[in-house]
Amino acid sequence: MTPPTPRQLAREETTARIKALALEQLASSSATELSLRAVAREIGVVSSAVYRYFASRDELLTALIVDAYDDLADHLERAGRPDRRGARRRWLEVCGALRAWALAQPHRFALVYGSAIPGYAAPATTIEPAGRVVRAFCVPAAAAGEAAPGTRGDPLTRALTGQLAVTAEALELDVDAGRTLLLVGAFAQVVGLLTLELNGHFVGGFEPADALFEALVADRADALGL
Amino acid sequence: MTPPTPRQLAREETTARIKALALEQLASSSATELSLRAVAREIGVVSSAVYRYFASRDELLTALIVDAYDDLADHLERAGRPDRRGARRRWLEVCGALRAWALAQPHRFALVYGSAIPGYAAPATTIEPAGRVVRAFCVPAAAAGEAAPGTRGDPLTRALTGQLAVTAEALELDVDAGRTLLLVGAFAQVVGLLTLELNGHFVGGFEPADALFEALVADRADALGL
DNA sequence: CCACAGAAGTGAGCACCGCTCTTGCTTTCC
DNA sequence: GGAAAGCAAGAGCGGTGCTCACTTCTGTGG
Numbered sequence: 001m002t003p004p005t006p007r008q009l010a011r012e013e014t015t016a017r018i019k020a021l022a023l024e025q026l027a028s029s030s031a032t033e034l035s036l037r038a039v040a041r042e043i044g045v046v047s048s049a050v051y052r053y054f055a056s057r058d059e060l061l062t063a064l065i066v067d068a069y070d071d072l073a074d075h076l077e078r079a080g081r082p083d084r085r086g087a088r089r090r091w092l093e094v095c096g097a098l099r100a101w102a103l104a105q106p107h108r109f110a111l112v113y114g115s116a117i118p119g120y121a122a123p124a125t126t127i128e129p130a131g132r133v134v135r136a137f138c139v140p141a142a143a144a145g146e147a148a149p150g151t152r153g154d155p156l157t158r159a160l161t162g163q164l165a166v167t168a169e170a171l172e173l174d175v176d177a178g179r180t181l182l183l184v185g186a187f188a189q190v191v192g193l194l195t196l197e198l199n200g201h202f203v204g205g206f207e208p209a210d211a212l213f214e215a216l217v218a219d220r221a222d223a224l225g226l
Numbered sequence: 227m228t229p230p231t232p233r234q235l236a237r238e239e240t241t242a243r244i245k246a247l248a249l250e251q252l253a254s255s256s257a258t259e260l261s262l263r264a265v266a267r268e269i270g271v272v273s274s275a276v277y278r279y280f281a282s283r284d285e286l287l288t289a290l291i292v293d294a295y296d297d298l299a300d301h302l303e304r305a306g307r308p309d310r311r312g313a314r315r316r317w318l319e320v321c322g323a324l325r326a327w328a329l330a331q332p333h334r335f336a337l338v339y340g341s342a343i344p345g346y347a348a349p350a351t352t353i354e355p356a357g358r359v360v361r362a363f364c365v366p367a368a369a370a371g372e373a374a375p376g377t378r379g380d381p382l383t384r385a386l387t388g389q390l391a392v393t394a395e396a397l398e399l400d401v402d403a404g405r406t407l408l409l410v411g412a413f414a415q416v417v418g419l420l421t422l423e424l425n426g427h428f429v430g431g432f433e434p435a436d437a438l439f440e441a442l443v444a445d446r447a448d449a450l451g452l
Numbered sequence: 453c454c455a456c457a458g459a460a461g462t463g464a465g466c467a468c469c470g471c472t473c474t475t476g477c478t479t480t481c482c
Numbered sequence: 483g484g485a486a487a488g489c490a491a492g493a494g495c496g497g498t499g500c501t502c503a504c505t506t507c508t509g510t511g512g
Contacts (some may be wrong), residue, residue, distance in 0.1 A: 046461065049462075057500090064481080113427075114425075115340025115341050115425065130427065154491085160441055188415050188422055195418065196339075201339075204396070205389060205392060206389050213390065215407055221448075231480070232480095232481085263467095275491075278489060364492075
């Protein structure tokens with residue numbers, strides 16, 4: 001392994017600067033308003049120079065998305081790390097961490113869980129870090145507890161059971177189909193709540209939405225037998 | 227009431243044409259890509275002429291959003307209209323109608339429940355039709371059934387109970403706090419599921435997501451005592 | 453040590469965008 | 483019939499993403 005040349009170092013630093021500046025700009029506007037030209041202007045370089053680092057605006061966006069997934073996964077893993085707290089407590093805190101992260105940087109949440117950018121098709125690069133997030137979300141709730149969805153005795157269809165098994169497998173989670181179903185449902189609920197909250201659908205009703213969020217998360221913890 | 231002059235008629239027709247074309251364009255790209263100029267080009271008019279009908283791009287978007295809410299609310303109301311079907315069946319069909327609507331016109335779903343457009347702040351005009359939607363979602367589940375969230379005996383906080391009551395009041399629903407909580411949770415879950423599904427987060431896991439959706443909705447129906 | 457390949461940065465340019473403003477034409481209303 | 487209001491046109495401003503031919507810089511191998 002040859003040591004990195006100064007040039008490589010410079011390149012990495014410039015790349016990081018571009019990403020940081022882009023993120024900053026994103027924070028004060030929105031995904032649509034990310035302007036390569038503005039970023040270039042701010043790092044004191046002509047717009048076309050940025051294309052040495054990112055082939056297109058979409059590629060920059062993708063880099064930011066991957067970073068966001070990774071950062072979020074880190075947060076969740078930290079909040080859910082195994083320790084003396086009980087499983088319920090840990091899971092509740094993971095949910096809280098997810099909301100805190102989303103509230104602190106709504107633009108990043110929108111980037112990963114908001115509506116798709118124009119023609120933008122998420123490249124395969126993003127699916128692994130995206131998986132890390134939902135894995136971190138599920139882990140504390142996977143270990144302990146007995147529970148099954150209350151599907152009034154209707155057994156899950158074979159197809160669904162299969163999909164659930166595949167998903168659990170892909171996330172390296174050792175949980176049965178019923179529990180996986182509940183976990184996916186809980187994740188969707190949290191994403192939905194945050195989507196609604198961040199987009200102002202709760203204005204006039206739930207503001208702040210802290211209590212609402214906590215009550216619903218507690219309800220899901222109960223259902224999961226935590 | 228004087229009869230509408232030809233000019234007024236023409237104006238309405240042009241307005242409708244603009245909206246229709248804009249929607250069409252939206253369907254094949256995304257909210258970001260709605261171009262006033264392209265719309266103008268397509269109806270065979272110079273770009274500045276469109277500003278006689280909508281003061282800005284945002285105003286056009288707002289009009290489309292209101293239309294979308296109204297259309298969705300119509301669909302849900304139709305799916306949930308009281309009849310010989312039981313409450314459970316009706317509510318399940320409302321959920322199904324919501325998903326069907328979203329799958330059939332993902333761009334419109336993104337418009338109303340996706341991440342906020344750039345600097346766009348939803349004007350007050352949108353909150354009433356938005357309310358219609360969630361009301362239609364709740365109505366079939368409001369009437370019958372006994373159920374409470376499984377918050378392990380922890381009573382809801384006073385603040386939350388208040389918020390829930392205000393919300394139920396605003397939606398003209400006669401339901402207690404616990405039930406309102408579950409309904410809001412169910413709505414968030416459905417929105418979350420659709421957000422994830424439409425943005426490709428289920429690729430490789432749940433595809434199609436029909437069975438997943440149905441199982442989770444059935445689970446919520448159980449919790450609601452339907 | 454220094455020439456030279458390749459990387460980094462430049463600047464002009466293309467086609468597009470939202471939006472404004474002036475300038476005429478047409479319809480409505482008194 | 484004439485004034486007022488509505489409508490469309492077209493030029494223009496400042497912005498966007500992206501390309502390309504060009505120069506400047508720099509690290510390395512002979």
